[in-house]
Amino acid sequence: MFEVLRMDWYRLRRQKYLLTGLLLGLGMIALSYAFITLLSDPETVNAMQAQGAEITAEDIADGAALAGYTLQRYMHQMLFEGGFWISLIAVFTGVYCAEDYTGGAVKNIFPALGCRWPYVVGRALCLLVYNAVLMAAYLLVPLALYPLLVFGAVGGTWLDWLQMYLAACLVGWAISMCAFFLSTLIRREGWMALVALCVGTGLPALVLGFACQILHLPDLTRFTICICGRMITPDFRSEQYLHIAVTCLAWVVVYGLLTDLSLRRRDQA
Amino acid sequence: MQIAVRTRGLCKRYHGKAAADHLDMQVPQGEIYGFIGANGAGKSTTFKLLAGLANPTAGQIEIFGQPLHQGGCGRRVGILIEDAGLYGSLSAADNCLLQAKLLGLDDEKTAVGRVLAQTGLEHMGRKAAKHFSMGQRRRLGLALALLGSPDLLLLDEPTNGLDPEGIRDVRLLLQQLQAEHGVTIVVSSHILGELEKFATCYGIIRDGRMVQEITAAELSSRCRAYIALQTPDPHRAAALLEDKLHLHDYTVRPEGELRIYDPADPARINAVLLDGGVAVQSIGTHRQELEDYFLQMMGVENHV
Numbered sequence: 002m003f004e005v006l007r008m009d010w011y012r013l014r015r016q017k018y019l020l021t022g023l024l025l026g027l028g029m030i031a032l033s034y035a036f037i038t039l040l041s042d043p044e045t046v047n048a049m050q051a052q053g054a055e056i057t058a059e060d061i062a063d064g065a066a067l068a069g070y071t072l073q074r075y076m077h078q079m080l081f082e083g084g085f086w087i088s089l090i091a092v093f094t095g096v097y098c099a100e101d102y103t104g105g106a107v108k109n110i111f112p113a114l115g116c117r118w119p120y121v122v123g124r125a126l127c128l129l130v131y132n133a134v135l136m137a138a139y140l141l142v143p144l145a146l147y148p149l150l151v152f153g154a155v156g157g158t159w160l161d162w163l164q165m166y167l168a169a170c171l172v173g174w175a176i177s178m179c180a181f182f183l184s185t186l187i188r189r190e191g192w193m194a195l196v197a198l199c200v201g202t203g204l205p206a207l208v209l210g211f212a213c214q215i216l217h218l219p220d221l222t223r224f225t226i227c228i229c230g231r232m233i234t235p236d237f238r239s240e241q242y243l244h245i246a247v248t249c250l251a252w253v254v255v256y257g258l259l260t261d262l263s264l265r266r267r268d269q270a
Numbered sequence: 271m272q273i274a275v276r277t278r279g280l281c282k283r284y285h286g287k288a289a290a291d292h293l294d295m296q297v298p299q300g301e302i303y304g305f306i307g308a309n310g311a312g313k314s315t316t317f318k319l320l321a322g323l324a325n326p327t328a329g330q331i332e333i334f335g336q337p338l339h340q341g342g343c344g345r346r347v348g349i350l351i352e353d354a355g356l357y358g359s360l361s362a363a364d365n366c367l368l369q370a371k372l373l374g375l376d377d378e379k380t381a382v383g384r385v386l387a388q389t390g391l392e393h394m395g396r397k398a399a400k401h402f403s404m405g406q407r408r409r410l411g412l413a414l415a416l417l418g419s420p421d422l423l424l425l426d427e428p429t430n431g432l433d434p435e436g437i438r439d440v441r442l443l444l445q446q447l448q449a450e451h452g453v454t455i456v457v458s459s460h461i462l463g464e465l466e467k468f469a470t471c472y473g474i475i476r477d478g479r480m481v482q483e484i485t486a487a488e489l490s491s492r493c494r495a496y497i498a499l500q501t502p503d504p505h506r507a508a509a510l511l512e513d514k515l516h517l518h519d520y521t522v523r524p525e526g527e528l529r530i531y532d533p534a535d536p537a538r539i540n541a542v543l544l545d546g547g548v549a550v551q552s553i554g555t556h557r558q559e560l561e562d563y564f565l566q567m568m569g570v571e572n573h574v
């Protein structure tokens with residue numbers, strides 16, 4: 002099991018999944034910050050509009066609101082209200098896992114391990130570590146750069162930041178395990194990226210919500226991973242946090258078992 | 271005699287078609303087992319079953335006396351099946367390092383350096399595996415199979431795509447592993463002449479069933495001697511020999527060669543043919559090779 006973890010961690014670094022995930026995520030945060038900072042200055046807005054840029058009233062309102070934000074409030078809005086990072090995680094981990102099949106590397110992995118569980122558990126641990134490292138960077142880098150930013154205060158207590166981080170790790174881990182399971186079915190990087198994008202943007206939750214409405218069922222979308230991602234709050238709320246933790250851990254276990262079932266039922270090569 | 275690989279009644283069906291059909295196989299420990307069969311006979315399927323990459327429909331597999339799916343054999347088995355399993359964006363060294371980490375090797379870099387040198391890939395540098403030629407990919411697959419210093423190698427056409435020098439190098443390497451380290455090797459190849467140079471026993475498979483398992487010594491004794499006759503008109507030559515010398519056990523090969531299996535004197539045959547006005551381009555005694563024996567087992571006739 003730990004051999005799989007060592008192998009995966011080495012591959013994540015050598016194939017630049019880690020670096021790309023860090024750069025893309027931090028890059029999007031930085032670009033968004035830069036754009037909204039520009040919009041907070043009326044002179045800059047006028048100059049941009051004179052150059053032909055299309056700036057909506059909502060954009061200007063976002064820029065104006067920035068002055069009153071704390072760093073914590075901004076990071077929460079940036080990461081968890083949009084949910085782009087869930088799509089990013091889903092696509093990256095899905096393609097990473099599917100690559101075992103597209104290149105045929107499974108032919109080397111399974112005979113060496115002798116059974117499925119070291120692969121499933123080792124990979125699951127690696128996905129957790131991957132999510133933990135990415136999310137730590139997404140939160141710590143802005144914290145480290147705070148003196149250079151326009152925010153009035155950092156905001157929140159250490160507990161608030163910690164619960165955001167841990168909740169995000171659990172949500173990321175759950176969506177990664179979903180992508181891992183899907184990769185054992187799809188086994189193609191291109192198709193896996195497409196499916197992961199659909200899953201990461203919340204399409205299943207949307208369909209489920211629609212179905213619940215049509216069938217007059219209680220809203221079950223709060224038990225989906227993407228909605229759990231949007232339920233992460235900037236401040237610590239024990240009941241909400243417990244719901245996110247239990248739901249995501251349950252999905253991790255479910256997808257782990259489904260992955261094992263998929264590997265058992267299908268030939269690996 | 272200890273058995274490294276044993277299968278009993280091994281079956282594998284794909285969409286109703288049997289790729290392995292009650293296959294019984296025994297590979298003696300320390301031997302080089304040449305696994306021979308036509309395209310689609312079930313060789314690759316058998317390799318996948320032995321490696322645990324495919325689930326058998328029925329039957330049992332034992333590797334070194336242990337049922338296959340109880341604990342597995344880990345480092346004891348090295349595998350190269352069909353195309354080498356590689357991460358295309360990584361170099362040869364990185365692919366090997368990944369496998370070394372998976373196997374839990376103590377000195378990874380030394381082991382990787384060793385197998386890359388054994389397979390002639392030590393100078394590939396940072397070139398990504400997706401840019402390798404077919405032969406280079408094959409060599410890298412072989413390197414991955416050798417990493418854990420396995421006791422059993424399952425090699426499905428390891429020389430496919432290699433140049434003649436590479437084919438020779440692989441043969442010498444496998445012979446060395448068997449002779450010096452007692453490694454058991456199950457190897458398939460369509461180049462039967464090459465296989466004949468180093469295999470010590472053979473298994474011939476047809477339509478998913480084992481037709482015969484035979485040692486190299488037994489094969490040698492069963493391969494028949496014959497007189498090979500090259501002539502512009504083999505059919506007329508055959509008719510003359512039937513009439514004059516009562517020779518009936520012969521075949522006419524597509525390339526115009528007449529092979530006579532009845533005991534006869536080549537000088538007498540030559541004289542009869544010359545008297546009958548049939549030119550003889552060459553005549554000599556030979557022994558059947560593995561290819562001939564295999565074709566005979568497959569029931570492929572070479573009469574024209």
